[in-house]
Amino acid sequence: MPDNQHIQSSPYSQIPAGIVSLADYETHALPMLRTDIREYIDSGVADEITLRRNRSAFEQIGISPSLLQDFRQASTTTRLLGYPLAHPLLLAPVAHQRLVHTDGELATVRGAAALDTPMIVSTLASYRLEDIAASGHPNLWFQLYWQHNRENSLALVKRAEACGYQALVITLDAPVNGLRNRTQRSGFHLPAGVIEANLQGQPHPAPRPLDAHASVILNGFMVDAPTLADLQWLQANTRLPVLVKGVINPADALRFKELGMAGVIVSNHGGRTLDGLPSTIEVIAACRQAVGPDFPLLLDSGIRRGTDVFKALALGANAILIGRPQLHALTVAGALGVAHMLKLLRDELEITMALAGTPTLADIGPQSLLNLASPQTFAAFQPSL
Structure with a gap:
């Protein structure tokens, strides 16, 4: 069994009373x-301009409530890819979860199931996707990092x-690491025992031979990055809807719609790539404008409050x-923490909806x-592209 010496045991036998928000x-x-x-978890890339902007941009947007609305048929339910959702929240793919908890993704999936929340499982998960699926969670998605070639992917x-x-x-936004x-x-390294379980036994490609003037990044790593042809090939060879x-870029959102993708996730990788x-x-409205009203469009990066979701x-x-x-949440209280974190966000969204009418x-x-x-509403605001 992998060692856990890097994990500091939680001093809490239950969720601390002082935890009332994601912060x-x-x-x-x-x-x-x-x-x-x-x-490793909380830093961004380079000068962290994008990381900070992911939060500060939300602060530039206010809420304009409408009073005296009828709440007799109120609901947070929706449908996504044909499946009903109790609330419009999903767990993003997050790698290496055994960095913070012995059970890693096995705990996270239990917390997600308790709150009826879809979980997107990372290629770089600490446990095999089969073991995570064995939890019985009915709405798991799989996140793929392209694996140098079509066969392994x-x-x-x-x-x-x-x-x-x-x-x-x-x-597609991280063909190389930022x-x-x-x-x-900080000298970060994966502790002994924290493995990328889904990639065990997968052959690693031999280093690409380069001449003295070639770029290791541009002429090496990027040569193996997925292309449009690879994406279309993958779509043709799976029965799963591909997002x-x-x-x-809104133009990319439209291009993927026209290629027949099932949806697009607007993301800057949490400020961890470029x-x-x-x-x-700041770009979600322009992406929506590009793809029209009915194409599935999801967003991540920077969400910390129910008002952000709203x-x-x-x-x-x-x-x-x-x-x-x-x-x-996983660090503090395992599966219970993940479930509680989602409940806090769900409750905040519902309160926001109630007070916003x-x-x-x-x-x-x-x-x-x-x-x-x-001084204008976003209904009249034309986003700059």
């Missing part, structure tokens, strides 16, 4: 983690199909992915928001 989970979790692991997808995963998410300077300075994750990107909340829905998202907060998700729209940078 509280972060405050409790960080001192419990080894310094380099803490930096498709083998992972076929494993996901075989054990009942409902959708495939391919991440330089996360805080993580580099593309990592979209920021610095200087806009926040996702704002994203108002600007065009169908549902929201939660990333880092699941690790904070929006009984259903369909009632949330641009008219529900104010652009705090200028």
